[in-house]
Each structure stands twice: as C-alpha cells, then as structure tokens.
Amino acid sequence: MGALETIKFRDCKSTFKVDRVAVDGARVDSKDGKQILIFKADSNPKMQITFTPNADVSSEMGTAVNAKMDTGLFKWSLPDANACSFMTCPLKNGVSTTYEQSFHLKAEYPKDQTIQVNWVIQKAGGDTKENCKSNFKVISLEIAGAEMIEENGHHITLLKKGTHPKIRIRFEPDVNLSNLKTEVNAKMDGALLRWNMPETNACKFMDCPLVEGEETVYEQSIQIKSEYPTGKTIQVNWVIDGDRQDIHHDICIIFLARIQH
Structure with a gap:
C-alpha cells in the first residue's frame, strides 16, 4: 500500500461536514472530465474520510456501501459494518474525526464497468x-x-x-x-x-x-x-x-x- 491520495467526491447532503476523502490502493484516472478510480480485482484498497460532526453522537455508527451500475444497485459486502471500529467514538461536536477502512475487492466482482460508489456512515439502525x-x-x-x-x-x-x-x-x-x-x-x-x-x-x-x-x-x-x-x-x-x-x-x-x- 502506498500513500493516501486525496480524491474528488460528491457530497450527497451529508449532515456532517466532509472535509476530505482519500484513497490508497487505487489508480486515479480521468475520463470525460470526471475523476475515476481504477481498482484491481482481489485487492484491499483503503478509504479515508475526514469530517467534522455537527453534534455529539454517543450511539454506535454503521457503514453501508453500495455500487450503482447499469445492472442495478449492488451491495458491497463489508466484513465489519461497525464504523466505530475504524474511527474514534463517541463523536464530538466540532471535533475533526478521521474514518479509515480497508475493503476487499473480490475476484468475482464485475470488471471494466464504471460504477458510482455510495459510502454512507450513519447511526446504527438509522431512522425507522x-x-x-x-x-x-x-x-x-x-x-x-x-x-x-x-x-x-x-x-x-x-x-x-x-x-x-x-x-x-x-x-x-x-x-x-x-x-x-x-x-x-x-x-x-x-x-x-x-x-x-x-x-x-x-x-x-x-x-x-x-x-x-x-x-x-x-x-x-x-x-x-x-x-x-x-x-x-x-x-x-x-x-x-x-x-x-x-x-x-x-x-x-x-x-x-x-x-x-
């Protein structure tokens, strides 16, 4: 694994302030003016998200990752969906926090497709x-x-x-x-x-x-x-x-x- 590289991202109305997103274990490419991450099958890239909470959060936090492609929405399997395993919890209002988690790209995942990855961290269980x-x-x-x-x-x-x-x-x-x-x-x-x-x-x-x-x-x-x-x-x-x-x-x-x- 090399150094973490800051990447462009789209903030889909996060409650917390997302300060930086970085990745290690991927090649950053560009196509039609868009930044694309090139991942290798059977590798373990690392995602790092630095953010500032807007409130104290004492409950557990969960992680959900989905990949959107032509065939539909694909659930990215995470061996540990407890976000607090990869950052300091409980979260404190206004205190910059870094979440860092590796994920496994299985050999059987579809290849040579451009996908939109949605990485979500939220209170465990979410709203009903x-x-x-x-x-x-x-x-x-x-x-x-x-x-x-x-x-x-x-x-x-x-x-x-x-x-x-x-x-x-x-x-x-x-x-x-x-x-x-x-x-x-x-x-x-x-x-x-x-x-x-x-x-x-x-x-x-x-x-x-x-x-x-x-x-x-x-x-x-x-x-x-x-x-x-x-x-x-x-x-x-x-x-x-x-x-x-x-x-x-x-x-x-x-x-x-x-x-x-």
Missing part, C-alpha cells in the same frame, strides 16, 4: 421511517392494510403473508415530470434484495405529468408472497425517480417492516 434525501417535498407516508407496532423505540410495520397492503405517499414535486419509475429494495441481514414489482411505471398509480408545486398522491399495493421470510425486521427502501439525472432520488422513503404468517 424517514425521507432519505428526496428531491420532492414528501408530506406524508401511510400504509393501509398493515398493523404498526413500537419495539425498542422503533416503529415497525407488520405485513401479513397473502395480503396486499397499500402504500400512499403524499408529496409536492419541485419540477414538471412526465415519466417516473418505482423501485423497492429490502435490506435484511446486511444484504440488499430487490422487491419484485409487477408494475414499475409509477404514473399508473398517480396523476402524470407532475406539475411543480402541485400536491400529488401516489398509491400502490404490494403483494406479500407466501415464500417471503418471516419474523425478521427488514428495512424497506421505496424509491420513485423521474428521467432527470441527479444524485438524489425524486422520492425516497425508508421504513421498517416485518413479515408474518
């Missing part, structure tokens, strides 16, 4: 229901046909097999858009699983085209199949995106759920 940096103003989320419970300070939606609960999202778009698609992922035991939706055209479930500033309601049912795993708490990521290119989703909702018989 939140607006995950939506471009649109999300007003409310309702889930009909499901029971809501509170467990250890978290709200969990109970979904019964064989039912068709309905998701209702009320929002205000920030632009006019005609074409939008829905994507739903479920995070369970560290793995990100794609929820198979029979219809991904979001405009089938709301009035399109969207008009900037006009309150709109999206309403879609989902099938809870008998083969889905039961008893485990999963994090559901419900995303609706238009055809504009942006680092943030137009609508992004996260909530916790558990499937029951």
Whole structure:
C-alpha cells in the first residue's frame, strides 16, 4: 500500500461536514472530465474520510456501501459494518474525526464497468421511517392494510403473508415530470434484495405529468408472497425517480417492516 491520495467526491447532503476523502490502493484516472478510480480485482484498497460532526453522537455508527451500475444497485459486502471500529467514538461536536477502512475487492466482482460508489456512515439502525434525501417535498407516508407496532423505540410495520397492503405517499414535486419509475429494495441481514414489482411505471398509480408545486398522491399495493421470510425486521427502501439525472432520488422513503404468517 502506498500513500493516501486525496480524491474528488460528491457530497450527497451529508449532515456532517466532509472535509476530505482519500484513497490508497487505487489508480486515479480521468475520463470525460470526471475523476475515476481504477481498482484491481482481489485487492484491499483503503478509504479515508475526514469530517467534522455537527453534534455529539454517543450511539454506535454503521457503514453501508453500495455500487450503482447499469445492472442495478449492488451491495458491497463489508466484513465489519461497525464504523466505530475504524474511527474514534463517541463523536464530538466540532471535533475533526478521521474514518479509515480497508475493503476487499473480490475476484468475482464485475470488471471494466464504471460504477458510482455510495459510502454512507450513519447511526446504527438509522431512522425507522424517514425521507432519505428526496428531491420532492414528501408530506406524508401511510400504509393501509398493515398493523404498526413500537419495539425498542422503533416503529415497525407488520405485513401479513397473502395480503396486499397499500402504500400512499403524499408529496409536492419541485419540477414538471412526465415519466417516473418505482423501485423497492429490502435490506435484511446486511444484504440488499430487490422487491419484485409487477408494475414499475409509477404514473399508473398517480396523476402524470407532475406539475411543480402541485400536491400529488401516489398509491400502490404490494403483494406479500407466501415464500417471503418471516419474523425478521427488514428495512424497506421505496424509491420513485423521474428521467432527470441527479444524485438524489425524486422520492425516497425508508421504513421498517416485518413479515408474518
């Protein structure tokens, strides 16, 4: 391993102030005016992030890394997702902190593709229901046909097999858009699983085209199949995106759920 090299990065609305991102074990290249990191298969590059917290954080911090490519969102497996193993915790408001973690690039990972890497550090467990940096103003989320419970300070939606609960999202778009698609992922035991939706055209479930500033309601049912795993708490990521290119989703909702018989 050589010296850490500072790289360009896009800050996707971090709560903390990100001061520097550096990498060791990668060659820095440039293509079409963009900086690209060239990684070798079966290597162990190191990521270093220097940041300044805007509040004291006494709870554990978790790390999640995703790679976005043409075939979809790929979950990058980390042997240790506890971010506090790689920086000094608890975090102190205004005190510069350095996070430094190596990650293994397995030989079977897809090669010769340009991917967008999203590196996230957050409170372990995260929020149970939140607006995950939506471009649109999300007003409310309702889930009909499901029971809501509170467990250890978290709200969990109970979904019964064989039912068709309905998701209702009320929002205000920030632009006019005609074409939008829905994507739903479920995070369970560290793995990100794609929820198979029979219809991904979001405009089938709301009035399109969207008009900037006009309150709109999206309403879609989902099938809870008998083969889905039961008893485990999963994090559901419900995303609706238009055809504009942006680092943030137009609508992004996260909530916790558990499937029951």
